[in-house]
Amino acid sequence: MKLSERLCRWIRKRVKETGAAGILVGLSGGIDSAVAAVLAQKSVGDKVLTLLLPCHSLSQDERDALRVADRFQLRRERVDLAPVYDAFLKRLPPAGRMCQANLKPRLRMAALYYYANRLNYLVMGTGNKSERIMGYFTKYGDGGVDLNPLGDLTKTQVRRLARELGIPSRIMDRPPSAGLWEGQTDEQDMNIRYQDLDRIIEGLERGKEPRASRDKVGYVKGMMARSRHKRLSPPVFRLKPE
Secondary structure: HHHHHHHHHHHHHHHHHHHEEEEOOOOOOOHHHHHHHHHHHHHHHHOEEEEEEEOOOOOOHHHHHHHHHOOOOEEEEEEOOHHHHHHHHHOOOOOOOHHHHHHHHHHHHHHHHHHHHHOOOOEEEEHHHHHHHOOEEEEEOOOOOOOOOOOOHHHHHHHHHHHHHOOOHHHOOOOOOOOOOOOOOOEEEEEEOOHHHHHHHHHHHHOOOOOOOOOHHHHHHHHHHHHHHOOOOOOOOOOOOO
């Protein structure tokens, strides 16, 4: 059975278990969100809504998101979050670029769940394993989802899946980016190429020496440890009987 078929079976099971009426996907113009949206469509048909949520975003991101929506005839809506973002920042104390940038995915999460509540849909995540391992996502932002079919797939595996699903080459060839600011890319932010990162992840999981330098392996292990809290549910104090 193809990987896409296994993923679709898993998605349908999650939807049935929760009694949801469909799936909601934030469409960013990148390869991960394109793959997630197409998997959702293959799983539940027309019971999928994609949301374009620009927030001072690059125009190319929206064009690529529309290219995917048109190619696969995905139902879509658009909500410009820039006015909300600007108004919110005016009420907050000054902060650095990263602090402000992380507000964008958290606003998108709020918008996605507004629609999800309105429609009784599940919010599908688009984050891949490579990003999750490195903690390269915003806690309670793009990490706030109901199900994440790509969460155990490395970027390399997502690329293979994209080819299987017929994702446009324009989308697959784009340098991966969270689109937080002009010129920003995932690999620059994480300080490692996906090719090297995925090789290290594969080696560590198999208990073998990764085919990479000791410094790179140590760096990845350190990032995994420091970001562990982002992959866990919040710790809860357990009240024991006295």
